[in-house]
Amino acid sequence: MALEVDLDWGKIFNIPDFTTTITVVQRHGRRLSTDALQDGVVNPQQIYGGGGNVILHLVYFYAQKKWLRGRIILTMGRYAPGPDFNSSPLQCLVMGQATCSQPRATTLTDGYSSWPGTAWSAVLRVRPTMPTYVTFGAYETSPLKGGTAGTDWGGKHITGVTLALGGGYEPAFGPHKLNGHYKAGMLWDSSPHAYNEVTSDAPTRWRHGQMISYVAFDQMLVRNGKYSDSGIIILGGYTHVTSGISVLSDQAYVGIEDVGQFAGRPRDALGLTWSALRYGPNVKSIWQPEQGTILLDPLAPNRPLLASRESIFDATYNFHLGNGIDIAPDFQYFWRPGGSGRVKNAAVLGMNAHVTL
Template sequence: MRLPMACALAFGAVVICASRAEAQVRGPVSITGPSFALDTPTAYENTPFTPKVEHVLGTWDGILPWLNSHGVGVVIDYTSESAILLDGGHGSDAGYAHQVGAELDIDWGKLIGWQGFRTHAVVVNRAGHNLSADYGDKSLAGIQEIYGGGGNVGVHLVYVYGTQDLAGGRVQIAAGKMPVNIDFSASPLYCTFMTKSICGNPKALTRGAAGFATYPGSVWGGRVRTWPADGFYAQVGVYGANPDLNTNQYDRTGFNFSTNLYTGFYVPAEVGIIPSFGPNHLVGHYKLGVGYDSSPYADWLRDNGGGIAYLTKKPARMDQGKTQLWIEGDQMLIRNGHGPLNGLYAMAGFVRNTPQTSGYRYEFYAGLVGRGVIRARPLDTVGVMFTRTEASPELIALQDLEYGLGRKSLPNSATAPQSWVQVFEATYKFPRHERLRVPAGFPAHHAAQSAAQQA
């Protein structure tokens, strides 16, 4: 049989504290997604100096603009995500999670004359309850993107890195302690939605992947991005691979700068085009990326002799490396204003992973995001998103085997053999105050588990 569909009502709030801007001037960075100001630069532009967003308390009597003019940018924000389960066997269960974040950006050209060099640092505090754990299969697609990875400590370091612009801004080098996902397979539209199936990055890339380091964790690494022509970019990076990233056992505070648990390196490469159509400048973003992780991974099913490791009781075969592929795009269909997000976007993507050693084989998604769709409400944002994620066939076979032999705790944090999960999410976000935005969403999780058919 199929598992019952889990439906949830999701609510959140975003409060921003930064220098005020009269318009969205930071490029295509969503002002409605969780931690938009702190999930910094996308591959659509080189890293900006600092997010120019509205401040809940104004300009601090002119202090913030003065700091910006002297090369210092400060952003503080608060994001909450609360949800209530309406179905799935745990009706009326509720969960609250939040993130308080602070960002410090320094333009060393303004400060000491080092032109083109900027540094960026972010710390967060995360706390709350993981509602997905109540539902059971927390390993598939969490309901609250903001939950987890913060170590349950007062201050958690997310990243600290520097960027250097060269060749008049057509080349940028970034290096430091940084996540992969702020630059690769990145989109400001993802966090229009709240669930982990898409917010941040498609989860088929990140779950169980030591190389694809994700916010709020970071590893030592760097990347080079170049714009050989207007509307076309290419970038490549090299990062450490840490399978224990975002775990309390390795580094609760984010201030562990050692590489003693790194198991290899991760090399992502991505090319993209950013066309603009017609007199209304209907912009699109299309990208193709591939990543190679050199780390050793245990095969889900086989031992070194080709037998079923769970039955032979021999160690699992260690496969060296895994490869990931992503094809993603979005296109503005209708423009409703002058900002980069002021319009109706269609978006879709496909992610492929190495199934022998990954929890997922593929994920695809499709959706619509619109800002200013209702002319009388130009700052409101609406969105609908559908994602489908398929578990690795090798993982499913192992889970089926162990489940059939009576084991209750299965690989990949499952309660029963997994097959696929589909998530449909609808969201509506509106400004309750000039600098307070309230998102309300309805995510529906529909999962199938293969062994449950035996019941």
């Protein structure tokens, strides 16, 4: 459950184009991935208790000011790179966490936070022309990302600063206004990061600075209706994170969505995505044959079993039952869950229910 309070200070105190937002959520549950798949990286569920497993978790607490009819937007407060960098709401039509609403390779890093994790932030978005934009961001880096209740803002947990630069092109082609979104960007985290070393007895090696770079797109091919996303849309993207100090170093995904295919059901939607992930070097597999034992790689007896690659297919159909009410059955298939190949491929069936009041 989520509760959001938006205040328009133009109407309250006559401060034009100035708003504040506070969002809290209830985050209670368990991770199906670690319970059943021995996969600590990609979870089949969008919401599972992450962010604290608590009754109340503070997400957003920020102010936003606009100039020139929204051509310039400044956002400051408890915010995150998630809404502005390497993200798209289209990626959350399917249920799995592999792409919703950012590729999983980004959200595993300390310098990138997304719902429900936040950090002290300042973000400036400028539109030189209506179809184009450039976004600059500066964020504190904190592995806690707000902590259990979202209110752990202590300075002792800040490890560095994350600087972000991104841009995009958002055309609408032809008389049917076939919407497209093309984007690229990078984020650099100044924090110290330990190398993924599991076989060396030498002292831990550290690197200052971690880079995330990405490209992504979505493009409507056929329009089905009047809504901005009503049509057949293809999408895809690629993310790279500095190898050697990352859990996931590379992720690529492709997908197709069909929204409003049936005239009588304009908000129904079909979504299909496939995502391929490559683990960073020397990332230890979480799979072990027995509690308290360490499985060694049969090809290298002096090191633990390592994770290497994993793929996920996700298919969903969203039934729009009424204003603010949606139910979406979902099917996912995991190849090499956990990345080691020692856990069998797995099929996951789920249901996503969404009610907005």
